[in-house]
Amino acid sequence: MPLIKVKTSIPQPEKSDVESLLKDLSASLAKHLSKPESYVMTAFEPDVPMTFGGTTDPVCYMEIKSIGNITPQTTKAMSKDFCEKVGAALGVPANRIYIEFADAERSMWGWNGSTFG
Numbered sequence: 001m002p003l004i005k006v007k008t009s010i011p012q013p014e015k016s017d018v019e020s021l022l023k024d025l026s027a028s029l030a031k032h033l034s035k036p037e038s039y040v041m042t043a044f045e046p047d048v049p050m051t052f053g054g055t056t057d058p059v060c061y062m063e064i065k066s067i068g069n070i071t072p073q074t075t076k077a078m079s080k081d082f083c084e085k086v087g088a089a090l091g092v093p094a095n096r097i098y099i100e101f102a103d104a105e106r107s108m109w110g111w112n113g114s115t116f117g
Contacts, residue, residue, distance in 0.1 A: 001109055001116060002029050002066040005043040009050040009059045010090050018044050021089045025082065032078050033069045052096050060092045062099045067116055070103040
């Protein structure tokens, strides 16, 4: 049920670098939210035309969604952790990364032909 989606303006990195980043983000997201990693999904989208602050310098937008366990304390910790990880992997400065956190209702998250609610 947890999801982390990364969209960035940088060109497509090497496949192995993307896979390494996504595996790292998956494990970290599971740990931050105390959820089994077997339910975590990650996604990566490079080459997205984007601006931030009126420039096209490298930028990144992340979405983190889950059912429950998202608190102000976890969002602060995740923001620090994921800005560092993504910044190091992609070369995007932390001050050019936005993260949207969403805590979904169980009935609004589908899986395996049903929902979690």
